[in-house]
Amino acid sequence: MSTLSIGIASSAPAATTFFSTKTKRTHFKLNISCVQWDPEGILGKPGTGHLARLEFKRRLERDAEAREAFEQHLREEKERRRALRQSRELPDTAEETIEYFLDTEAQEIEFEIARLRHRLDEDFFSHLKFEIGQIRFAVSKTEDMEDRLIELEALQKALQEGTEAYDKMQAELITAKKSLTKILSSKDIKATLLEMVEGNELNRSLLTLLDENIANANMDNQKQAAAFMEKIRAAVLKYLTLLYLQRFRYCTKDQTWSI
Numbered sequence: 001m002s003t004l005s006i007g008i009a010s011s012a013p014a015a016t017t018f019f020s021t022k023t024k025r026t027h028f029k030l031n032i033s034c035v036q037w038d039p040e041g042i043l044g045k046p047g048t049g050h051l052a053r054l055e056f057k058r059r060l061e062r063d064a065e066a067r068e069a070f071e072q073h074l075r076e077e078k079e080r081r082r083a084l085r086q087s088r089e090l091p092d093t094a095e096e097t098i099e100y101f102l103d104t105e106a107q108e109i110e111f112e113i114a115r116l117r118h119r120l121d122e123d124f125f126s127h128l129k130f131e132i133g134q135i136r137f138a139v140s141k142t143e144d145m146e147d148r149l150i151e152l153e154a155l156q157k158a159l160q161e162g163t164e165a166y167d168k169m170q171a172e173l174i175t176a177k178k179s180l181t182k183i184l185s186s187k188d189i190k191a192t193l194l195e196m197v198e199g200n201e202l203n204r205s206l207l208t209l210l211d212e213n214i215a216n217a218n219m220d221n222q223k224q225a226a227a228f229m230e231k232i233r234a235a236v237l238k239y240l241t242l243l244y245l246q247r248f249r250y251c252t253k254d255q256t257w258s259i
Helices: 050-087 094-102 106-115 122-136 143-184 189-198 204-219 223-247
Strands: 249-251 256-258
Touching: 050 106, 094 106, 094 122, 094 143, 106 143, 122 143, 143 189, 143 204, 189 223, 204 223
Parallel strands: none
Antiparallel strands: 249 256
16 A cells, blocks of 8 residues: 655745743832731831931030030130149238139139138238228218228138138048048048948048048059049948938938938
8 A cells, every 4th residue: 555645845944932030020119018917027126216326426426525525615614724723823911812802703612712721811801800890880971982892791701611621621520530540540431431431430521531642542543542542432432322311311201301
């Protein structure tokens, strides 16, 4: 049995068809409508306070600049006062002492009282009182005399109060030196402090003296001594605070303080 083959001839060449695999990308914008939606907990708990932290950081930077400017102002003011103190000629007589204090800045009064305490004796205050009396009981007074009287009366009060405070501070300072010597030479500092509390031997002057010694120790690079005295100061401050609280009792009934 023979096989019949049929052939179809074509005069046109075979055409090859190519299909492009390049696809057109569709661009779209992702809109987040709920930042708290995180069902699987991938993002963790939302954080807060970012703006507050940024504001706090900016405030710190501003505060640092302000603090530096303020410290610079203090240094300049300290240097100005030092130069002024050195340039002033100290008085010799009661009349000169009166004029000296009248020309003294208010913030320098305490320093000048300490420097001229030996001049502020009974004779000086008698002279000041006499001059005040002359103006006060004058038959006729000018405006300048009235102003002078006001200045002298204010000066008299300031110097009397200032010398009393200075003398009290010096007496407390002497006591503080004895107290500090007693503490530093003690083998049991805690027991010594308790004993001094009972004897009412602790005061603010002791803290001032400790501050001076700590500053001097740091300047001399005696770090161990400074640290030791800082511990003593902290203990003294604690006992002073307790003493203050024990002297005052708060009455809850009438909401008043009583000694």
